Amino acid sequence: MTLELKNVAPYLPYSLKVFYYSECTIETMIGLNEHTITTDCDDCDYSEIKLILKPLSDLKEFSTNEFHNRMLVKDFSFDEVQKLIADHYDIFGLIEQGLAIDINTLNK
Numbered sequence: 001m002t003l004e005l006k007n008v009a010p011y012l013p014y015s016l017k018v019f020y021y022s023e024c025t026i027e028t029m030i031g032l033n034e035h036t037i038t039t040d041c042d043d044c045d046y047s048e049i050k051l052i053l054k055p056l057s058d059l060k061e062f063s064t065n066e067f068h069n070r071m072l073v074k075d076f077s078f079d080e081v082q083k084l085i086a087d088h089y090d091i092f093g094l095i096e097q098g099l100a101i102d103i104n105t106l107n108k
Contacts, residue, residue, distance in 0.1 A: 003046040003099050005034055007092050010085045017052040017088075019101055020044055026052065051100040053090035058104070 009032065016029045018039060031038035036045055076084065084091050094100035 001097055001099060003049070003051070003094070005032065007094060007099070008032055008037065008046070008051065010091075011051065011088065014086045014088065018049045019052060020049050022048055051090075051094060052103050052106070053088050053095060053100045054103050055090055055095055056084075059089070 008029070012029060012032060017026050018029050018037065019025075020027050020039065020042065022044070023042065025041065027039035027041050029037055030040055036043050037049060039049075081091060088103070090100055090102075095102050
């Protein structure tokens with residue numbers, strides 16, 4: 001499987017970080033089209049990058065967070081989903097599909 005525009009586009013306005021394999025760098029996504037992502041350093045094909053996202057399970061760690069009892073995206077309102085996207089949460093299950101990197105594993 002590879003990333004698709006529909007999985008990447010919602011994160012575009014929120015300065016999402018991506019891991020660019022061929023350069024072994026972490027870059028910020030600043031643009032995209034159907035086949036490529038533009039980062040602050042380069043253009044790359046979807047197959048050359050992984051998004052860096054937070055798993056929804058991280059929501060459990062914030063006991064005061066309004067989301068912590070709901071772990072399925074279908075349980076959220078549109079405004080809540082927008083907030084999760086803005087905060088770089090993996091609402092599409094991309095980490096489990098191997099298309100994104102769990103931000104908690106970067107320094108390990």
